[in-house]
Amino acid sequence: MDQPDIRAIQDALNHLPIQCRYHGVKTDPSSPRREACCDTGIPARRRQLAQEALDRQRR
Numbered sequence: 001m002d003q004p005d006i007r008a009i010q011d012a013l014n015h016l017p018i019q020c021r022y023h024g025v026k027t028d029p030s031s032p033r034r035e036a037c038c039d040t041g042i043p044a045r046r047r048q049l050a051q052e053a054l055d056r057q058r059r
């Protein structure tokens with residue numbers, strides 16, 4: 001990916017909450033049928049997964 005593309009995605013990610021208000025950075029799904037620890041944690045969970053994917057692109 002081009003550097004400006006990565007920066008644009010990073011900027012967007014930075015607008016998502018970095019942690020769940022109730023569970024902090026531990027946003028792993030509490031059960032396989034859930035996306036995150038709780039509904040409030042979904043944006044933080046998505047940010048973490050997207051950040052990991054982005055970091056893999058940077059290598």
Ligand SMILES: [Zn+2]
Pocket residue numbers: 020021022023024027036037038039040041
């Ligand atoms: Zn939560």
